[in-house]
Amino acid sequence: MLKYTVNRLLSTIPVMIIVSIIVFMIVHLTPGNPAYLILGEDSSEESIAQLEKQLGLDQPIVVQFFDWFKNVITGDLGQSIYSSEPVLQIILDRLGPTFSLMMLSMTLALAIAIPAAIFVVWKRNTIVDPLFIFTSLLGVSIPEFWFAMLLVLGVAVAIPIFPVAGYVPIVESVNLWFYHLILPAIVLATVEIGLIARMLRDSMLDNVHQDYTKTVRAQGIKESMILMKYVFANALIPTTTVVGTMVAGLLGGAIIVETMFTIPGIGQLLIDSIHRRDYPVIQGVVLIIAGIYFLINLLIDLLYTFLDPRIRYD
Template sequence: MIRTISHRLLGMLVVMLLVVTIVFVIVRITPGDPAAVMLGPDATSADIAALRTQLGLDRPLLVQYFQYLADVVRGDFGQSIFLGQPVLRALADRAEPTFFLTLFSLGIAVAIALPIGIYSAYRRGSAFDQSATTVAMLAASIPSFWLGLLMIQFFAVKLGWFPTSGYGGPGASFATRLGHLVLPAFALGIVSSALIIRFTRASMLDVLNDDYVRTARSKGMGEARVILRHALKNAMIPILTIIGLTAALLISGAVVTETVFSLPGVGNLVVNAVLRRDYPVIQGALLVVAGLYVLINFLIDMLYILVDPRVRY
């Protein structure tokens, strides 16, 4: 087990090194001078030269790379040009809406998908199964931002049940802020549940006809116990995988949804950074999202060991 964890940690370091390298190269091969792009067309040559010196762009490329790598290891992602604060602080200040939006969206997706996927596999070929499969395919094809706009129009504008946008004022309570996350969380959760439904159904179908399931039934166990304790437990590996991937996708996929609902999260920050050509913020956000991807995959690997003891060997 320790050897497995060591291999996973080493793999994480290699992946993050590749990500840092790719982010560094992407910014350097972007057409045009990054300093000139960030300052805009009205900048003077002196302003561009000063910014190039500040960003270290006037040094040899290899020196820039190792300096950038050393800064990332220390947790220094640079200084935001437009916000005037360290990139890591800017990301941390906007992490709360994105974190809770991702958490609630994933919870909604799992709460919808697992029961439907399990029962759909149990009633394979029935009207419920066919309806669930059709609805899942339809939900997978719906853009979350479009569904969010429909929800705003109906639940916020027409019925007035929820706020249309924002995250509450500076002194808003936690309950008020959660109220602002209901519509975006459901918009993301409903769309994300489609993939989990299909994987849950397929994984359950693979195990429902296995010998140990028939043996459990022949011993007189209740059908619910057979499904939940025996079949579901052995079908959890693919389900955990897709839940982990969904969580990672929600982190990056919240960018457009946060913009639609005007949430002051990381996604909104990234959109504004792209529009302003704030390269340090873009680089920092890419590294943070990639790091979260890698961390989630590592946690899923560790859950494999807990769910299925055979993985240890």
């Protein structure tokens, strides 16, 4: 397994190089001049040209890329054009709110999806099953920004139960942390609940009528015990794969949700940096997100060996 892990980590090098090139080209070929945005509309052409030279934006794009990539290899993501702060430090300061939102959303999704799927399989061939399918499809189909606006209007404006914006670190107050994050977490979890529950339900139904379950039933074991001890365990691998892809959905959804609820995470940072044409920050955020997604998928692959001892990567 160690050899497999090392090979997977080494395979990230060409992937991250390709991601770096694509992100750099997209960012720098997008219309907009950071120097013009910083100095304002009343600035002269001379002052804009001077600031471009100071920022290195007057160099050919190939030279700019290799200068930036040379620093990235050493762990230096550069400095923000807007604030002159180190990009890596800016991103690290914003990871806390994003990870808090993702963890709370994932906890809600798993806490609801897993019991719901088990209950539906237990009540299969009843009215519960079609109702579940309709509800899960509805949850997957709801646009996150639209659902967020409904929640804001319903339980934050019309009936002011929860705040519409802001964030409190968990180290300051757990109650306030949960109070500010529960609405955006519900928005992010809704789509994932439908995906996880539907996948777990389908996987469990595939195992319900297998020979091993018939043998266990013949021994007089209760159906609920069969579902929990045998069927659920064998349905975990495909469900775990969906949970791994869920991370990508949460990271993508966090960009929208953090902007709507004014949460100071990397999603909000990315949107603000795009508006400011802060190239180093945009590139750094995308690289960090790509790296996180790759590591999560690696952890999911390694988790398979614990869920099913028959799986060996050696």
